[in-house]
Amino acid sequence: MNMKGMTKFVEPVRIIAVVLIALAIGFVITALVSKEPVQAYTALLTGPLPRLSFENGFEIKNINRFGNWLEESTTLILLGLAVSIVFRARQFSLGAEGQMLLGALMTAVIALKLSLPFPAHMLLALAAAMIIGFLWGLIPGLLKAYLSVDEIVSTLMLNVIALQLFDLLLFNWLRDPAAGFVGTVPFPTSAVLPLLIPGTRVSFMTILMLIAVVVVWFLMARTPFGFELKMLGANRKFAEYGGINTKRVIALSMAVSGILAGLAGAHLSMGLLKRLTINLSPGLGFEGIVVALLARNDPRWVLLAGLFYGYLRTGAQIMERSSDVTREVVLIIQAIIILLITAERLFPFVQQWVQLRRSREEVVVEAG
Amino acid sequence: MAALVEMKQITKVYPNGVVANKGVDFSVEQGEIHALVGENGAGKSTLMKILYGLEAPTHGEIWLRGRRVEIPNPHRAIELGIGMVHQNFMLVPSFTIAENIVLGSEPRKGRFIDRAQAIAVTEELSKTYGLQVDPTARIEATPVGMRQRVEILKTLYRGADLLILDEPTAVLTPQETDELFMAIRTLVNQGKTVIFITHKLVEVKEISDRVTVMRHGEVTGRVATRDVTEADIARMMVGRAVFLQIDKPPVQRGRVVAEVRNLGYVAETGRPVLRNVNFSVHAGEILGVAGVEGNGQTELVEVMTGLRPATTGEILVDGKPVQRQSPRRIRLSGVAHIPEDRLTNGVALDATIAENLVVDRYNRPPFTQRGVLSPQVIRKHAETLMQQFDIRAAGPDALMRSLSGGNMQKVIVAREFSAEPVLLIAAQPTRGVDIGATEFVHTQLVTKRNEGKAVLLVSADLAEVMSLADRIAVMYKGEIVAILDNGPELTEEEIGLYMLGVRRQEVVTKAA
Ligand SMILES: Nc1ncnc2c1ncn2[C@@H]1O[C@H](COP(=O)(O)OP(=O)(O)OP(=O)(O)O)[C@@H](O)[C@H]1O
Numbered sequence: 001m002n003m004k005g006m007t008k009f010v011e012p013v014r015i016i017a018v019v020l021i022a023l024a025i026g027f028v029i030t031a032l033v034s035k036e037p038v039q040a041y042t043a044l045l046t047g048p049l050p051r052l053s054f055e056n057g058f059e060i061k062n063i064n065r066f067g068n069w070l071e072e073s074t075t076l077i078l079l080g081l082a083v084s085i086v087f088r089a090r091q092f093s094l095g096a097e098g099q100m101l102l103g104a105l106m107t108a109v110i111a112l113k114l115s116l117p118f119p120a121h122m123l124l125a126l127a128a129a130m131i132i133g134f135l136w137g138l139i140p141g142l143l144k145a146y147l148s149v150d151e152i153v154s155t156l157m158l159n160v161i162a163l164q165l166f167d168l169l170l171f172n173w174l175r176d177p178a179a180g181f182v183g184t185v186p187f188p189t190s191a192v193l194p195l196l197i198p199g200t201r202v203s204f205m206t207i208l209m210l211i212a213v214v215v216v217w218f219l220m221a222r223t224p225f226g227f228e229l230k231m232l233g234a235n236r237k238f239a240e241y242g243g244i245n246t247k248r249v250i251a252l253s254m255a256v257s258g259i260l261a262g263l264a265g266a267h268l269s270m271g272l273l274k275r276l277t278i279n280l281s282p283g284l285g286f287e288g289i290v291v292a293l294l295a296r297n298d299p300r301w302v303l304l305a306g307l308f309y310g311y312l313r314t315g316a317q318i319m320e321r322s323s324d325v326t327r328e329v330v331l332i333i334q335a336i337i338i339l340l341i342t343a344e345r346l347f348p349f350v351q352q353w354v355q356l357r358r359s360r361e362e363v364v365v366e367a368g
Numbered sequence: 369m370a371a372l373v374e375m376k377q378i379t380k381v382y383p384n385g386v387v388a389n390k391g392v393d394f395s396v397e398q399g400e401i402h403a404l405v406g407e408n409g410a411g412k413s414t415l416m417k418i419l420y421g422l423e424a425p426t427h428g429e430i431w432l433r434g435r436r437v438e439i440p441n442p443h444r445a446i447e448l449g450i451g452m453v454h455q456n457f458m459l460v461p462s463f464t465i466a467e468n469i470v471l472g473s474e475p476r477k478g479r480f481i482d483r484a485q486a487i488a489v490t491e492e493l494s495k496t497y498g499l500q501v502d503p504t505a506r507i508e509a510t511p512v513g514m515r516q517r518v519e520i521l522k523t524l525y526r527g528a529d530l531l532i533l534d535e536p537t538a539v540l541t542p543q544e545t546d547e548l549f550m551a552i553r554t555l556v557n558q559g560k561t562v563i564f565i566t567h568k569l570v571e572v573k574e575i576s577d578r579v580t581v582m583r584h585g586e587v588t589g590r591v592a593t594r595d596v597t598e599a600d601i602a603r604m605m606v607g608r609a610v611f612l613q614i615d616k617p618p619v620q621r622g623r624v625v626a627e628v629r630n631l632g633y634v635a636e637t638g639r640p641v642l643r644n645v646n647f648s649v650h651a652g653e654i655l656g657v658a659g660v661e662g663n664g665q666t667e668l669v670e671v672m673t674g675l676r677p678a679t680t681g682e683i684l685v686d687g688k689p690v691q692r693q694s695p696r697r698i699r700l701s702g703v704a705h706i707p708e709d710r711l712t713n714g715v716a717l718d719a720t721i722a723e724n725l726v727v728d729r730y731n732r733p734p735f736t737q738r739g740v741l742s743p744q745v746i747r748k749h750a751e752t753l754m755q756q757f758d759i760r761a762a763g764p765d766a767l768m769r770s771l772s773g774g775n776m777q778k779v780i781v782a783r784e785f786s787a788e789p790v791l792l793i794a795a796q797p798t799r800g801v802d803i804g805a806t807e808f809v810h811t812q813l814v815t816k817r818n819e820g821k822a823v824l825l826v827s828a829d830l831a832e833v834m835s836l837a838d839r840i841a842v843m844y845k846g847e848i849v850a851i852l853d854n855g856p857e858l859t860e861e862e863i864g865l866y867m868l869g870v871r872r873q874e875v876v877t878k879a880a
């Protein structure tokens with residue numbers, strides 16, 4: 001009997017079921033608020049897909065919407081990876097937001113205050129974003145490891161500080177006074193991420209993101225550090241007893257997580273906006289939590305969860321633009337998904353029920 | 369006489385495919401003390417969880433007082449007068465004893481819990497059944513023995529007539545066990561019925577009226593206790609003759625492997641827990657540490673293994689000081705440790721067996737090579753150890769959580785023994801372990817000793833210490849009050865005098 005195959009199989013089925021239920025509830029809500037719910041919901045569900053058109057010969061339409069999806073997902077996946085690292089170690093760091101902001105800020109500093117030839121300039125800016133993310137994650141990590149400062153509190157505080165730093169430098173140093181809004185001049189092309197798909201803003205970062213997925217998977221599944229993360233998350237006392245330096249692992253988990261959040265910030269500035277603006281993308285840092293939860297902290301699933309969640313968010317924007325439904329609906333769907341997936345109590349129950357039925361059948365089979 | 373409980377043809381298949389019970393028939397009569405015994409993983413806890421409504425049987429029927437009943441959840445079990453005290457306690461640490469006892473059906477005053485009433489109820493119950501507890505103490509600050517009594521009182525408070533005690537004595541000192549037995553007799557005299565799971569055959573003989581023996585999920589014997597000997601029961605459990613007494617060649621003491629000098633430890637609360645502890649463990653000997661639990665043994669072990677920092681003094685392993693070093697450094701100096709509290713320190717329940725088996729060595733070849741961890745090697749390693757140590761589980765990838773208590777202990781023993789230590793510190797190594805596995809652990813400890821390793825054996829089970837140790841150090845109030853040569857002339861009574869602080873050797877504190 002293939003039991004292991006079964007349990008491997010149940011988890012994805014479970015998550016897909018959750019998503020479908022959430023989408024169904026979403027449709028009911030759409031139907032309540034919209035005059036043309038089917039059309040609106042179709043926009044949500046199919047909006048981000050490009051359309052093939054044969055009217056004037058072969059043509060791909062709406063490539064920009066497709067691009068939006070990939071762009072959004074790239075950021076979300078990077079943030080999801082960041083969060084899944086800390087969650088794997090059972091550290092509830094909420095610092096991705098601040099690390100992302102500072103990552104973007106550092107790219108602007110490098111992009112605007114240094115002049116270098118192309119790959120060097122871009123790479124230096126990326127490195128700067130990763131380093132600041134690392135450091136900004138290391139702070140709450142050290143505080144937690146050595147002074148037992150609660151990481152939820154410290155990371156939220158550091159987010160506030162990061163935001164203030166961001167505004168301070170932007171207003172007083174980096175801002176382009178000639179612009180009609182609070183923002184910098186566009187980055188020089190030497191510090192912009194090369195474009196991957198013309199007609200969109202899908203850039204080299206999407207490739208970096210794929211590499212990051214592999215690297216984080218490798219880190220978690222194939223390195224001693226990954227083992228330490230998992231043991232720390234499973235039972236800290238046990239990890240200590242086994243000889244793992246848990247303080248070091250706690251601090252590092254948050255710092256390494258920061259690298260990825262920093263990269264996400266670099267994506268916003270160097271890939272999407274190609275400059276720095278105020279209100280870069282408030283709250284985006286927290287969306288990484290949704291992705292990590294959906295993916296159960298497994299980097300391979302983070303990729304899928306990020307694509308899914310990015311799709312949903314892009315579809316929502318399209319629905320908002322092309323129908324009478326507001327974006328709030330998608331926020332509701334999103335909230336429902338989080339609720340359903342985190343409802344640990346509800347779902348193991350369903351899982352057990354499925355398995356109980358299976359084992360009943362088995363005994364019958366054995367007996368008969 | 370009609371049986372109080374009859375479980376008929378019970379089969380239980382866990383979701384992971386383990387068949388824990390296979391067509392089990394089990395019956396208990398009104399007013400008896402019924403012992404349920406069997407190897408680790410035989411399915412005892414599972415059968416009782418089914419009776420208590422915690423697990424649904426895949427097949428089978430439960431009859432209570434001649435009527436067929438369904439017990440879908442513990443709530444229903446409680447309604448039917450069935451109460452259970454689990455192998456692993458389920459109390460709320462930050463609540464007081466009285467609060468824990470009434471939790472779930474609290475006496476109320478308006479919208480609030482009536483604290484005074486809760487305390488009164490607790491005192492009343494405590495007096496009726498002779499189970500002493502301090503109603504206002506918090507659970508986290510009470511010793512295990514009292515927690516046990518709290519669990520029992522809790523079930524009595526909910527009106528249980530049938531009490532299921534799953535390995536209640538595993539965590540108790542001999543004195544506490546005696547008290548528990550007295551309480552059980554009181555309960556039975558007052559018309560209660562008790563099902564009692566244990567691995568200690570002495571206890572079966574002492575307290576039970578009848579015994580049911582389980583093996584590999586099936587019932588292999590059902591006898592009246594007075595008709596059988598301990599050896600008979602052992603044979604029914606294991607399927608072969610078991611050596612309850614261990615053979616040991618005479619001790620060949622080698623060099624000093626570990627030396628503890630003037631060791632002191634002051635707890636965070638400022639209480640001195642270890643005072644001026646001196647002893648040494650030689651290659652080729654087992655040094656037993658006896659003492660009533662709570663006299664510093666736990667702290668001694670934790671200080672020696674780096675889980676707590678020594679306040680004063682020195683610990684030398686092979687001549688090198690290791691006090692106040694990290695657990696990893698201490699392990700690298702050749703110390704292995706079977707911890708007393710296996711659920712807290714010894715295992716990660718949500719990790720796999722394979723992962724649990726490498727927690728001290730994952731970062732070394734062959735598990736990690738050039739910085740890359742090899743899951744295959746880790747799995748292979750687990751397969752080998754599982755076979756060598758007879759760990760029964762679905763496979764190396766099974767979660768630790770799904771193992772029976774004794775098999776968890778075997779995982780720990782397998783890991784620590786295979787670490788090839790020069791000093792093995794074993795704290796309560798056979799607690800909750802079946803006789804087959806106990807025999808195994810004992811043989812292994814003696815083998816390590818014969819191989820010339822140093823073994824420090826800390827156990828609350830005096831019989832265990834006396835049958836294994838070459839010398840016995842007795843702890844009392846954080847001090848070692850005697851180090852005695854173990855031999856036929858040493859009696860339990862004599863050790864008892866030291867354990868209770870009535871007597872002490874003067875030489876010990878100076879040097880050993
Ligand atoms: N929740 C579970 N899921 C899967 N398998 C389980 C679960 N609980 C127990 N088992 C398996 O069922 C078998 C019987 O376990 P059970 O706990 O009933 O044994 P036991 O006789 O109480 O052993 P012990 O003396 O060690 O406590 C074991 O092989 C165990 O691994």
Ligand SMILES: [Mg+2]
Nearest residue numbers: 412413455773
């Ligand atoms: Mg059990």
